[in-house]
Amino acid sequence: MTMTKPYYLTTPIYYVNDKPHIGHAYTTLACDLLARFKRLDGFDVMFLTGTDEHGQKVQEAADKAGIDPRSFTDSVSQNFRHLLGVMNFSNDQFIRTTEARHYASSQALWTRLQERGHIRLDKYAGWYSVRDEAFFTETELVDGKAPTGAPVEWVEEPSYFFDLSKWQQPLLDFYEENPNFIAPEGRKKEVISFVSGGLKDLSVSRTTFDWGVPVPGDDGHVMYVWLDALTNYLTALDWHEDGDDFKKFWPANLHVVGKDILRFHAVYWPAFLMAAELPLPARVFAHGWWTNEGEKISKSLGNVIDPLKLVEEYGLDQTRYFLMREVPFGRDGDFVPDQMIQRINSDLANDIGNLAQRTLSLVFKNLDGQMPAFPKQLQPEDVALIKATDSLLDAVRSEMDKQAFHEVLRLIWDVITKANRYIDQAAPWALKKTDPARMADVLAILLETIRQVAILIQPVMPGSAARLLDQLLIEEGMRDFTSLGSAGRMQGDNDTSPKTISKPEGVFPRYVDESGEGA
């Protein structure tokens, strides 16, 4: 496969004040799905994630743990690395903002902004929410708290300011000229209305604590954690050293973020980049938030969902599938265990699991395991199923590019449903005695559909898809998207070697709870 087109996508970098929870796993999973899809589709992918390790919030968490912030972040950051392995994430890099290369890069961005006259020294007097790491005006407060409900404190200190107010019109023009820059649509409207309401210059340095990147030439200040954090997207590409990765991958194709941090990515970040005269990313997608059985997830309520526990209880690919299928990406979603079990047993065990198991078992039993050749002559019902299968890639690709991951899965499951209807109607098990040739053809059509489905579900369920492709005897080199459609037909004209499968083993087990009951 020739890899030519670069594709750079990023997750937010996660605060290391606490253990990873479902929200962190969710954002990275969405990116993992897309990264894997793009690789299979021939792109040269750079998929970045990492940890955001500076700021008052992290410093306070370290103080509370009684450890210096550097040792504290070294240790908590490991939990996030660990999650990557457990969730089978395929990131190409893991960045930490405490790395020397990141200090160099954020200081370089600062200097660039200062040289262009966009940073000046003044004094900040106003509200600050440590939990949000954000400044708020008096009028933004709701009942004396940040709009997020986080407590605020009064801060008065010398501070450098970035001239954000000057970027209001350039930003509005940019949104208009680049209608796909912010998604979903509803979120875009919120951002536009926020920017249209007027922008105040942004305080970009702090003096009352020191856990951050020192401001170049003024050691009394550390950079505002968001200026430091956003720069990670450039650091990872060795931007300040004029790195090859920067030339190849910047501007980013996509930043995936949660709705709570859209403003930082869709307002501050493009303004910093414009001011620094650097190209802007192509798109920022804001996803929604998970609640736990109707309740906002919070440590104080004790209802935080631990992704490691989900994987342990429900299985890795099952968890991955559920999180991507259950909630339209971009909307808020509610985590309800029964719905997870329902999806595992219905979509996975029944729909695809049984389809594959029934088909492969028939090949194994009725054809002595010999894979049947793709038929030379097709019946109308064969054509209908194969057409639906062959046309999946285009449809799926277009939904992927909109980050409509639930839609991608729905489209694939539509074909699985069609295949189940096909097998029920053609009833190959009844054809062994009456019409063995037709039985072989029916099984060949089904195998072909399962092959393509298995290739297409690799991004969401890499492990299960691989096991299925192994059982179908599909070679490693025939698992990317160039093998979809007629190009990779099994046992067709371009593949004449007889292949014998082993006794098939179910790939998608039913979920059975402790009492032995499936849902």
Ligand code: MSP
């Ligand atoms: N450090 C910043 C991001 C800097 S990016 C340059 C940050 N970190 S965070 O750890 O607090 O949050 C990371 C992500 O987790 C955000 O995208 C946030 O939306 C997401 N989630 C946190 N709780 C969530 C849910 N309950 N549900 C879904 N996602 C949630 O913000």
